[in-house]
Amino acid sequence: MKTIDLLFFLLVVCTGYANSGTMPEKKSLALNILVFSPHPDDDVIGCGGSIAKHIKSGHNVTAVYMTSGTACPSRYSPEELGIVREKEATDAADILGVQNLIFLRYPDGGLAYSPEVIAMLEGLIKQTKPDKIYIPHKNDSHKDHKMTYQLVCQALASILQKSLEEWKQPIVLCYEVWTPLQYVSHKENITDYMPLKIAALQKHASQIELVRFDKAVKALNRYRGIMKECGRYCECFELLKWSLLKKTHAAKIHLHTPDHNLDTEAVTTESFVVTP
Numbered sequence: 001m002k003t004i005d006l007l008f009f010l011l012v013v014c015t016g017y018a019n020s021g022t023m024p025e026k027k028s029l030a031l032n033i034l035v036f037s038p039h040p041d042d043d044v045i046g047c048g049g050s051i052a053k054h055i056k057s058g059h060n061v062t063a064v065y066m067t068s069g070t071a072c073p074s075r076y077s078p079e080e081l082g083i084v085r086e087k088e089a090t091d092a093a094d095i096l097g098v099q100n101l102i103f104l105r106y107p108d109g110g111l112a113y114s115p116e117v118i119a120m121l122e123g124l125i126k127q128t129k130p131d132k133i134y135i136p137h138k139n140d141s142h143k144d145h146k147m148t149y150q151l152v153c154q155a156l157a158s159i160l161q162k163s164l165e166e167w168k169q170p171i172v173l174c175y176e177v178w179t180p181l182q183y184v185s186h187k188e189n190i191t192d193y194m195p196l197k198i199a200a201l202q203k204h205a206s207q208i209e210l211v212r213f214d215k216a217v218k219a220l221n222r223y224r225g226i227m228k229e230c231g232r233y234c235e236c237f238e239l240l241k242w243s244l245l246k247k248t249h250a251a252k253i254h255l256h257t258p259d260h261n262l263d264t265e266a267v268t269t270e271s272f273v274v275t276p
């Protein structure tokens with residue numbers, strides 16, 4: 001046995017001996033992450049780098065697509081486009097490492113308030129038991145994005161009201177797609193994950209041929225990196241305050257009132273981080 005092999009052998013034996021039955025079992029730190037996406041590409045645009053970072057940390061990520069994005073201009077029929085876009089989402093998820101995908105197939109461009117949808121989201125959230133949830137932010141200019149925010153918030157408020165004792169409140173981070181955030185309360189350095197994010201986004205070929213989202217989001221994340229001094233590329237979020245959801249229920253505000261917008265409160269601290 002060569003010296004180096006012998007040293008390695010002794011190291012393995014000694015380490016094994018020292019650890020046998022004396023070390024406490026390592027606790028699992030795997031978090032459950034739930035990402036709500038109005039259309040099949042929004043998760044990658046808004047938080048693809050953070051998703052890749054979660055996967056790298058061993059977290060369980062579930063992506064939920066509210067619509068299959070069948071209403072955008074395309075050479076495909078709406079039926080064909082739905083199939084194409086779900087395949088693109090699946091291919092993009094493969095690159096990021098996301099294994100759990102849920103396609104809800106609500107009408108693209110017509111996502112609306114409905115007690116049934118809220119009840120379904122409530123069930124999904126309870127079943128998934130997320131530690132962290134990603135949704136679009138409240139001021140995104142696309143109405144499906146805004147409605148996704150409102151529906152998920154209403155489902156969370158409903159859970160909060162019904163099961164205050166046993167409910168472990170997840171961190172809710174609101175991401176930017178069509179409209180950049182005005183107030184940022186959480187930032188994530190995604191420099192090491194930017195190539196994966198762009199590769200995943202480029203799987204959405206039906207969308208990239210309409211708008212160069214890959215170039216746009218690379219520029220946005222670069223801008224965030226510089227302005228927030230957070231690596232070369234950075235994703236920014238607004239943190240949803242749970243106190244607001246409590247207030248929402250206390251005041252019995254109904255989201256289907258046309259001019260009501262559930263609001264987030266701007267916070268300036270960055271008390272949550274994605275990776276342990």
Ligand SMILES: [Zn+2]
Nearest residue numbers: 038039042142
């Ligand atoms: Zn979208």
